[in-house]
Amino acid sequence: MGKEEILTVPGRYDQIQVICQFVAAGAREAGLENDDVFHVELCCDEATTNIIEHAYGAEDVGPIIVTYEITKETYTVTLHDNGRPFVPDDVPEPKYPKIGSVSNGEALDDILNSLQIGGLGIYFMRKLMDEVYYTFNGVQGNSLVLVKNLAPEDHK
Amino acid sequence: MTISCQQLTGEVWVVSSYGRLDHSLNPQLEQSLSNLLEKKRNRLIVDLSHSNYINSGGLRCLVTAWRQAREQGGDLILCGLNGRMEEIFSLIGFDRVFTIRTTQEEAQQHIVQETKNT
Numbered sequence A: 001m002g003k004e005e006i007l008t009v010p011g012r013y014d015q016i017q018v019i020c021q022f023v024a025a026g027a028r029e030a031g032l033e034n035d036d037v038f039h040v041e042l043c044c045d046e047a048t049t050n051i052i053e054h055a056y057g058a059e060d061v062g063p064i065i066v067t068y069e070i071t072k073e074t075y076t077v078t079l080h081d082n083g084r085p086f087v088p089d090d091v092p093e094p095k096y097p098k099i100g101s102v103s104n105g106e107a108l109d110d111i112l113n114s115l116q117i118g119g120l121g122i123y124f125m126r127k128l129m130d131e132v133y134y135t136f137n138g139v140q141g142n143s144l145v146l147v148k149n150l151a152p153e154d155h156k
Numbered sequence B: 001m002t003i004s005c006q007q008l009t010g011e012v013w014v015v016s017s018y019g020r021l022d023h024s025l026n027p028q029l030e031q032s033l034s035n036l037l038e039k040k041r042n043r044l045i046v047d048l049s050h051s052n053y054i055n056s057g058g059l060r061c062l063v064t065a066w067r068q069a070r071e072q073g074g075d076l077i078l079c080g081l082n083g084r085m086e087e088i089f090s091l092i093g094f095d096r097v098f099t100i101r102t103t104q105e106e107a108q109q110h111i112v113q114e115t116k117n118t
Helices: A014-029 A034-056 A105-116 A121-128 B026-038 B056-071 B083-091 B103-116
Strands: A003-010 A063-070 A074-081 A131-137 A143-149 B002-007 B014-018 B043-050 B074-080
Touching: A003 A014, A003 B074, A014 A034, A014 A063, A014 A074, A034 A063, A034 A121, A034 A143, A034 B056, A034 B074, A034 B083, A105 B026, A121 B056, A121 B083, B002 B026, B014 B026, B026 B056, B043 B056, B043 B103, B056 B074, B074 B103
Parallel strands: B014 B043, B043 B074
Antiparallel strands: A003 A063, A063 A074, A074 A143, A131 A143, B002 B014
């Protein structure tokens, strides 16, 4: 049997913790382990930051609607906003320093740039979630979907 | 949920975070590090042993301060990362940017040795 919960909050930084608590509670209910719960929290933190900074461009411009759904196989979080389209695929993968290039100023600038354009948050989502996809339509706005697969022993 | 700054022997300062390094705590971390660097206190240890969460904003604070410390001829090194924090640092290659030591004492030894001749 599936289960779905919805949370609507104003698009403000002080709501990130509320969102994290909401998705973490769902993740625990789905049977995810602590490290996976942390991954979900971090990815939702980064996604919410991107919504406020890039889709809305400021705080208190519009709401953020967060949904989680638990099925037998997956734990899925959807973050929804009415802001400008934000296409994660358009954000280049950040470049990271190779071993031994610690003092390489160019590689560091790449890191700093990627940290500033929200690229690192998207990188975390791609690495820490099993599936990430994004949809936009003119009526409903942006939806970012983050999926964690549940191992068979996680099922409750 | 706080950031503390403490001077160790010599010119080494340790900045300790207590709580999640997220939107509520990162501004304090940034302010503490920039206050020290403005006064040319650039031999810095950031002790993360009381934090088990960091987001990209927290990582940005650390790398920005690391760069400033190095530009001043000092360094910023880390200690006390738990397994979860280590995972995040290695995922983005920051374990190769920062010098990371297990304990504050080891970090102190390293930074004193490293910056002795500068």
